[in-house]
Amino acid sequence: MPPGDLERALCGLEFPTDSNLIVGLDRADDAGVYKITDDIAMIQTVDFFTPIVDDPYWFGQIAAANALSDVYAMGGVPKTAMNIVAFPIKQMDISILRKIIQGGLDKMREAGVVLVGGHSVEDKELKYGLSVTGFVHPDRVLTKKALNAGDLLILTKPLGTGIINTAIKGGLASGEAIEFVTHLMATLNRDAAEVMKGFPVHACTDITGFGLIGHVAEMVVDSGFGISLWSEKIPIIPEAVDYAAMGLVPAGAYNNRKFREGMVDISPSVKQAVLDILYDPQTSGGLLISVEKESAGDLVNELKKKGIDDAAVIGEVLTEPKGRIVVNP
Amino acid sequence: MSIIVDAKGLSCPQPVLMTLNKIKEIKKGEIIVKVDTDTSKENVSRAAQSQGWEVADIQENKEGYQLTIRK
Helix, strand or coil: CCCCHHHHHHCCCCCCCCCCEEECHHHCCCCEEEECCCCCEEEEEEEEECCCCCCHHHHHHHHHHHHHHHHHHCCCEEEEEEEEEEECCCCCCHHHHHHHHHHHHHHHHHHCCEEEEEEEEECCCCEEEEEEEEEECHHHCCCCCCCCCCCEEEECCCECHHHHHHHHHCCCCCHHHHHHHHHHHHCCCHHHHHHHCCCCEEEEEECCCCHHHHHHHHHHCCCCCEEEEEHHHCCECHHHHHHHHCCCCCHHHHHHHHHHHHHEEECCCCCHHHHHHHHCCCCCCCEEEEECHHHHHHHHHHHHHCCCCCCEEEEEEECCCCCCEEEEC | CCEEEECCCCCCCHHHHHHHHHHHHHCCCEEEEEECCHHHHHHHHHHHHHCCCEEEEEEEECCEEEEEEEC
């Protein structure tokens, strides 16, 4: 749903509380976290969506990578998953569902996750995703808002998947762009999450439907800090700039902009197409890591050594202006 | 008589594709594009400008928006 709508639906509702709940709905983080013992906390998350690529096997992989990502973003390791399937059985051949689930299974295997069950319903529109459970030490949970002044922000995947997917829908995307974005969306955030464990990371989230600025906004609201983004340093899928300039910008990007533009200060030299990309909703996007300034260079180098070639420092945490995002050239 | 592209009721990227096709077809002149969402208004404007066309006018009416693009 567009940003803001869910908040309106939930506003004023009372949720049950429990002293072992470390991260619940009131914090609106990537996943819920519940302390089981002093050494173990459970992370729970769920995500599913309609196909974003034509190939069912790749769609299954992408949906699984996307659902698993929230556990990585909380600093945890995913362990079990359940399939969520909505399938138009009267209109579509069952072999398509089999390929989707095969894609999901292969991605789970890569992540060291076991499938323990699932639930399927008949639906006019195909949907697939996972409910995922993972674990983390209760003292090492990474939330969105635990920023430190002077921290640098590292993004681990390039932006622009929403725009490329719109170009695909319009039959305008190049073969190279389609292949690149498909592999990118199917790439697990596991390696990035493993690498960051060796560094003084204070906060983390993953970039998905609200776009980079939307997720940065969630980090800064009520954090006591602001964030400056350096737009020229932000990794972007090369074709996305041209496609954005051509008007292949998904409705979600405009919704994201409308919801957050009031808290964003933009340098006049930032190009419109780049700004569109900063609001572009991402599918299975990268991690956004807030790390101590002195360690940021080493963390980027380690990420690159692991094959995360697009990792880059894209901004910094500021003490002023509090609660605002500044987009610099 | 202006050339009209009626893209009301269509979701992105269809209005953009229709506009780009018409631009390619007539190469220069004036086109009126009718759309009914903010997304389409923005995207059709970007599409026209990317091809060196000027967005001369945007009228809002009860059906949505009417963009006049020109080269």
